[in-house]
Amino acid sequence: MEMFWFWTVAVVMALYAMLDGFDFGAGILHLFVAKTDAERRQVLAAIGPWWDGNEVWLLAGGGTLFLAFPKVLAAGFSGFYLAMFLVIWCLILRGISIEFRSHLGDGLWRAFWDGMFALASAAMPVLLGAALGNVVRGVPLDGSGFFNIPLFTHWDVTNPVGILDWYTVLMGVFVLAALSCHGALYLAWKTDGPVRDRSRAAALRLWVATVALALAATVATARVNPDIYARLPHAPLAWLGLALYAGGLLAAIAGLRTGRDLLAFAGSSAFILGILAATAACLFPVMLRSTLDPAWSLTAYNASAGPYALKAGMRWWLAAFPLALGYFAWLGWVHRGKVEAGDYGH
Amino acid sequence: MGLAALLLWRGMLERTRPLLWALMLAFPFPFIANSAGWMVAELGRQPWLVFGLLRTADGTSHLVHPGQTIFTALGFAGLYLVLGLLYLFLVAREVAHGPAAQE
Numbered sequence: 001m002e003m004f005w006f007w008t009v010a011v012v013m014a015l016y017a018m019l020d021g022f023d024f025g026a027g028i029l030h031l032f033v034a035k036t037d038a039e040r041r042q043v044l045a046a047i048g049p050w051w052d053g054n055e056v057w058l059l060a061g062g063g064t065l066f067l068a069f070p071k072v073l074a075a076g077f078s079g080f081y082l083a084m085f086l087v088i089w090c091l092i093l094r095g096i097s098i099e100f101r102s103h104l105g106d107g108l109w110r111a112f113w114d115g116m117f118a119l120a121s122a123a124m125p126v127l128l129g130a131a132l133g134n135v136v137r138g139v140p141l142d143g144s145g146f147f148n149i150p151l152f153t154h155w156d157v158t159n160p161v162g163i164l165d166w167y168t169v170l171m172g173v174f175v176l177a178a179l180s181c182h183g184a185l186y187l188a189w190k191t192d193g194p195v196r197d198r199s200r201a202a203a204l205r206l207w208v209a210t211v212a213l214a215l216a217a218t219v220a221t222a223r224v225n226p227d228i229y230a231r232l233p234h235a236p237l238a239w240l241g242l243a244l245y246a247g248g249l250l251a252a253i254a255g256l257r258t259g260r261d262l263l264a265f266a267g268s269s270a271f272i273l274g275i276l277a278a279t280a281a282c283l284f285p286v287m288l289r290s291t292l293d294p295a296w297s298l299t300a301y302n303a304s305a306g307p308y309a310l311k312a313g314m315r316w317w318l319a320a321f322p323l324a325l326g327y328f329a330w331l332g333w334v335h336r337g338k339v340e341a342g343d344y345g346h
Numbered sequence: 347m348g349l350a351a352l353l354l355w356r357g358m359l360e361r362t363r364p365l366l367w368a369l370m371l372a373f374p375f376p377f378i379a380n381s382a383g384w385m386v387a388e389l390g391r392q393p394w395l396v397f398g399l400l401r402t403a404d405g406t407s408h409l410v411h412p413g414q415t416i417f418t419a420l421g422f423a424g425l426y427l428v429l430g431l432l433y434l435f436l437v438a439r440e441v442a443h444g445p446a447a448q449e
Contacts, residue, residue, distance in 0.1 A: 078407035085418045089425065096429060103436050148409040 001310045002285070005068035006300040008317060009287075010280035012064055016057035017128065017175075018182075018272045019328075022265075023051040025183015027094065027121025028176075031114060033187060033198040040114060044098060046190040046339045049331055051098070055091060060324075067313045071145055071303035072287045079139060079147040080131070083163055087127050094120040122176065129175030133168030136279065137161065137224050138289030141296045145303075157224045161291050167224050174213040181206035182268045185252065189261035192338045200256065203264070207253055214249070214275070225289070228282040238281035244274025 030043040065073040077084055093116055101113035134149075137157050141147045152162035184203035188196050222229055232238055251267025254260075283289075287303060290296035304310065350369060353359040359366070391397055395405040 074407075078409050081407070081410045081414055082418070085421065089421065092425065092429075100432065100436070103439075146407075146409050 001307065001314070002300040002304050004314065005064070005304065005310060006284060006287070007280070009061060009064050009068065010277065012057055012061045014273050014276035014280075016054070016061055017179075017276060018269050019050070019054035019057060021125070021179040021182045021272060022186035023047040023054055023183070024121045024124050025179045025181065026187055027117050027183070028125075028180050029183055029187065029199065029202055031118045033184070033202055034195050037110065039193075039195050040110075041102075042191055042193075042195055042339055043187060044101075046187060048098075049335045052095065053328070053331065055095075064317075068305055068310060069287060069298075069300070069303045070305055072298050075141065075146050075288060075298060079149050080134070080163070082151070083127065083131070087124070090120045090123045090127065094124070125176045125179040126172035129172035130163060130168040132175065132276075132279070133171035134163060135288065136171075136221055136228070136283070137165075137167055138291040138297070140292055141288060141290035141298065142292060143296055145296075145298065147290075159291055167220055170213075170220055171217060174210075174217045177206055177209045177213050178268075178272065181210045181252075182265075182272060185256070185261070185265040185268045188256075189265045190339055192340055196261075196338075200259075200261075203256055207249075207256065211249060214245075227286075227289075228279070231282045231284075235281040235284070238278045241274045241276075241278030241281055244270045245278060246274075248272075248274055 026043055026047045030040055034040045034043045062073070065076075097113040097117035097120065101110050101117070104110070138161070139147045139149055140159065140161060150160075150162045152164040153160050155162070155165045157165055157167050181203055184199045184206055187199035188203055191199065248267045248269070248271030252264045252271065253267075255262070255264025255267055285300040286297050287300060288298040290298075305313075350359060350365055353362055353365065393401055393403065395402045
């Protein structure tokens with residue numbers, strides 16, 4: 001039962017990264033791939049039906065933690081207090097930028113909100129990457145099950161650790177590159193005309209950066225948390241994740257080279273889901289690793305809610321999850337095809 | 347509202363000026379009702395966080411410094427103040443434009 005919930009959290013978070021990832025990427029890139037107001041609106045129309053629904057997966061992840069692993073939620077939200085607020089403020093500014101820009105035709109007004117949209121979109125992947133880095137590296141959990149972590153200390157992964165060190169910053173930059181590439185592939189798939197051409201050119205360069213940073217992150221992770229690789233031989237799901245990771249990267253470049261945009265975007269989606277699934281499989285059952293003493297780590301077994309809550313929650317989840325997936329499938333069907341230049345409706 | 351619905355159904359609403367004035371002046375009421383409802387739920391529950399189970403004083407994070415909560419509260423207040431002013435500006439602009447002649 002604890003395993004079911006561990007994987008529910010992992011799957012929801014991975015889906016969140018994959019789904020909101022493409023609209024973060026589109027937000028970062030729209031300043032570069034869309035030059036005119038009409039092209040900017042084309043980009044916004046491409047992500048318009050999706051971005052707010054995508055964000056709900058983050059809420060679902062938080063809600064699942066609250067239901068199944070309240071101790072992880074309590075420790076994480078207290079420990080990362082200020083970082084959590086940065087995430088919330090970035091999400092607010094992103095949404096507001098999309099909604100406000102179209103209300104005035106004034107050039108300065110639009111340029112301001114476009115810049116704000118790009119800035120908030122770029123900050124989010126860095127924050128998410130740093131968060132992933134903190135989960136992999138571990139946090140100074142003590143015997144009380146809580147931790148307090150400064151923004152940065154001596155920029156190294158040894159105690160006393162900070163939210164930012166060379167490893168978590170590397171992860172932030174890696175996620176920034178990976179989601180920018182993901183967004184570029186999404187725009188290449190969903191738009192036409194100059195926006196598609198520029199997105200494809202950007203995706204090619206970002207793909208190279210993503211592969212280089214993915215290798216660097218993989219090597220760095222071995223130094224920061226050797227337990228992950230020690231578990232690899234015993235975690236069959238991690239091998240599936242790694243296959244998706246490598247296969248996804250290859251499919252992305254193959255699709256990009258041959259102009260099969262959907263294949264490229266699907267490849268990049270598989271890469272994101274795969275790398276997160278492999279990480280989760282190798283971390284299991286640890287959810288928040290303690291840098292002070294492994295015995296103080298919060299795991300799926302010592303941090304879960306009681307058996308009744310897990311059982312009752314599972315019934316609701318099994319009913320709700322297909323509904324949510326069905327809604328996304330329907331949304332994709334309604335908005336199939338490309339958003340053409342000059343077609344702003346959604 | 348009932349009277350307005352009845353008149354709308356009979357096609358007479360647009361000629362009943364006193365009722366139109368009342369409807370226009372009633373626009374803040376949903377916002378007030380919404381906020382007041384939240385305040386009743388959140389303040390009326392005190393001193394309980396979960397009624398009868400957990401007191402607010404026992405539900406706080408020990409490791410979050412009071413200065414941090416002041417910082418985030420001020421951050422939220424500032425953000426919402428700016429967004430609120432922009433919202434009012436956009437609504438006022440929309441009202442000043444008047445209704446579109448024909449959609």
